[in-house]
Amino acid sequence: MTAxxxxxxxxxxxxxxxxxxxxxxxxxxxxxAFLVAAAIGVAGLLDATGYGRLCMGDAGAQPPAxxxxxxxxxxxxxxxxxxxxxxxxxxxxxxxxxxxAPLVARELERGTSRLxxxxxxxxxxxxxxxxxxxxxxxxxxxxxxxxxLDRLTGAIEPGTDAARSFSGFGSRGLxxxxxxVFVLSIGVCLGSLLxxxxxxxxxxxxxxxxxxxxxxxxxxxxxxxxxVISPTETGSPGDLFIDQRVKxxxxxxxxxxxxxAQLPPTDDGSVWPPAGYTLVSLVVPAERLPFVQAREVAAxxxxxxxxxxxxxxxxxxxxxx
Amino acid sequence: MTxxxxxxxxxxGKRYRRGRPWALRDVDLAIPAGSITALVGPNGAGxxxxxxxxxxxxxxxxxxxxxxxxxxxxxxGAAVRRIGYVPQAASLYRELTVSDHLAMAARWRDxxxxxxxxxxxxxxxxxxxxxxxxxxxxxxxxxxxAIALGTRAPVLLLDEPLASLDPLARREFLHVxxxxxxxxxxxxxxxxxxxxxxxxxxxxxxxxGGGRTLxxxxxxxxxxxxxxxxxxxxxxxxxxxxxxxxxxxxxxxxVRGESGPGRPATxxxxxxxxxxxxxxxxxxxxxxxxxxAA
Numbered sequence: 001m002t003a004x005x006x007x008x009x010x011x012x013x014x015x016x017x018x019x020x021x022x023x024x025x026x027x028x029x030x031x032x033a034f035l036v037a038a039a040i041g042v043a044g045l046l047d048a049t050g051y052g053r054l055c056m057g058d059a060g061a062q063p064p065a066x067x068x069x070x071x072x073x074x075x076x077x078x079x080x081x082x083x084x085x086x087x088x089x090x091x092x093x094x095x096x097x098x099x100x101a102p103l104v105a106r107e108l109e110r111g112t113s114r115l116x117x118x119x120x121x122x123x124x125x126x127x128x129x130x131x132x133x134x135x136x137x138x139x140x141x142x143x144x145x146x147x148x149l150d151r152l153t154g155a156i157e158p159g160t161d162a163a164r165s166f167s168g169f170g171s172r173g174l175x176x177x178x179x180x181v182f183v184l185s186i187g188v189c190l191g192s193l194l195x196x197x198x199x200x201x202x203x204x205x206x207x208x209x210x211x212x213x214x215x216x217x218x219x220x221x222x223x224x225x226x227x228v229i230s231p232t233e234t235g236s237p238g239d240l241f242i243d244q245r246v247k248x249x250x251x252x253x254x255x256x257x258x259x260x261a262q263l264p265p266t267d268d269g270s271v272w273p274p275a276g277y278t279l280v281s282l283v284v285p286a287e288r289l290p291f292v293q294a295r296e297v298a299a300x301x302x303x304x305x306x307x308x309x310x311x312x313x314x315x316x317x318x319x320x321x
Numbered sequence: 322m323t324x325x326x327x328x329x330x331x332x333x334g335k336r337y338r339r340g341r342p343w344a345l346r347d348v349d350l351a352i353p354a355g356s357i358t359a360l361v362g363p364n365g366a367g368x369x370x371x372x373x374x375x376x377x378x379x380x381x382x383x384x385x386x387x388x389x390x391x392x393x394x395x396x397x398g399a400a401v402r403r404i405g406y407v408p409q410a411a412s413l414y415r416e417l418t419v420s421d422h423l424a425m426a427a428r429w430r431d432x433x434x435x436x437x438x439x440x441x442x443x444x445x446x447x448x449x450x451x452x453x454x455x456x457x458x459x460x461x462x463x464x465x466x467a468i469a470l471g472t473r474a475p476v477l478l479l480d481e482p483l484a485s486l487d488p489l490a491r492r493e494f495l496h497v498x499x500x501x502x503x504x505x506x507x508x509x510x511x512x513x514x515x516x517x518x519x520x521x522x523x524x525x526x527x528x529x530g531g532g533r534t535l536x537x538x539x540x541x542x543x544x545x546x547x548x549x550x551x552x553x554x555x556x557x558x559x560x561x562x563x564x565x566x567x568x569x570x571x572x573x574x575x576v577r578g579e580s581g582p583g584r585p586a587t588x589x590x591x592x593x594x595x596x597x598x599x600x601x602x603x604x605x606x607x608x609x610x611x612x613x614a615a
Binding site: 016 | 397398426465
């Protein structure tokens with residue numbers, strides 16, 4: 001009857017989390033492992049076609065087989081990639097919602113919180129021991145999915161460094177993992193407040209979707225204010241394209257509306273905009289990706305902490321079901 | 322708080338929502354340390370509310386509760402450390418084994434005596450490696466009791482643990498509880514509907530009705546100072562506690578007095594008489610007058 005060492009307590013907390021959530025964890029773990037393996041496999045297939053290496057340089061130097069190589073490359077892209085990509089994005093969000101919403105709600109619904117809270121002198125500490133393993137495991141699984149999607153993105157866009165490309169921003173890499181944890185934290189919060197699994201799960205889906213869509217919209221508006229002019233029509237590979245602009249002969253950058261106002265198009269079939277005017281693009285350069293990524297992850301982590309804090313406060317004050 | 326008082330209530334009132342009737346009102350209690358008190362009353366009497374208040378699950382709307390001198394709403398951690406709690410339903414994790422539950426208790430309570438809990442369960446032939454959902458209701462209740470006793474807390478709160486048990490399981494549960502509590506000198510508050518079971522187990526009787534304390538005496542005193550008389554005749558209002566139908570449907574009256582007409586009251590009759598005295602009126606306020614209640 002001596003105090004249990006801290007390490008043993010942590011081990012017990014992990015074992016308890018495993019025991020309580022092993023069906024979800026095994027199910028999602030196996031599914032995600034399969035999907036990650038499939039993504040890496042498909043990326044290998046795309047690489048093996050050699051399309052990026054052989055057929056994306058100077059058209060004159062391309063071997064005659066490029067047509068069939070391209071058919072194979074884009075055939076894989078159309079048949080395998082959308083399904084794997086879609087599942088690899090959706091499954092982690094499902095994991096976040098299905099682990100988060102019932103985490104506390106199930107205890108309240110089944111009444112096990114009565115036993116747990118009568119034993120634990122601090123409910124907040126109890127909450128942390130229940131939530132922390134779930135957050136860590138979900139983060140690891142979502143990160144695995146995110147990294148597999150990074151690899152797949154690199155294979156889909158040969159010649160583009162996925163770590164320096166806005167392509168698929170938000171649905172791969174660390175940002176995907178942060179978004180999944182954000183959904184999990186909404187679930188934990190709502191489960192703690194409502195004390196019912198199903199309503200918490202439904203509301204988590206709704207609020208999670210609204211939160212992520214709204215957040216993405218705000219972030220994209222924010223990014224537009226940070227965009228710079230790229231001399232090409234669509235920017236460099238990996239840039240985040242925001243809009244197109246027209247560069248006048250005096251070097252001024254004009255919107256399409258401004259250009260139309262200055263030079264109304266004529267019906268004589270002449271090229272528009274006329275000589276001296278060039279199309280340029282408004283982009284967030286790919287080099288900014290690490291900063292933009294870190295900013296979104298930080299915002300999501302902050303929001304997740306707010307939701308988890310609210311959940312902890314609810315647990316501290318509420319009746320045990 | 323005096324040293325020999327384990328559980329106190331000072332003017333406790335609890336109303337779940339504004340405008341709703343009070344679940345508890347003006348309850349004052351002082352439960353002596355080392356006693357086993359039966360908390361008796363009908364559904365809605367406020368028994369569970371009172372016990373949950375001590376565990377820190379319910380916040381009193383007015384008044385103050387103390388567990389061994391600690392207010393659960395001012396220092397819940399300290400109050401919880403002083404309590405072993407057996408909830409109404411066993412509240413075990415169906416995915417966990419009995420052994421896991423003991424490990425969980427040891428994880429949260431430094432004072433938890435795992436060996437004693439294992440020994441207790443072993444004596445009851447409850448396998449430690451069985452999952453909670455493989456146990457019978459009686460076995461689950463015993464696991465809950467073993468956990469509560471294993472905490473070695475000075476106060477044991479039992480919130481109708483007998484409600485869903487068969488008579489044999491009830492008897493076994495009470496036997497284990499009384500033996501352990503007496504041996505450790507623990508204070509126990511046991512809420513129950515089943516008066517015959519608690520009669521042997523408890524040494525104090527606390528009757529709640531309509532959210533108020535109707536009776537708070539020792540078992541001996543409860544039996545010694547109450548008699549049952551014919552309920553139809555005139556009875557001095559000063560002696561009358563309440564009228565209620567007996568098992569045959571005949572109206573009888575519980576009166577105060579160690580001697581006189583009628584016969585000594587059983588514990589069940591004492592409880593019924595006091596509950597009749599505290600029956601609520603239509604406006605939600607309990608009547609305290611025996612004649613009026615009858």
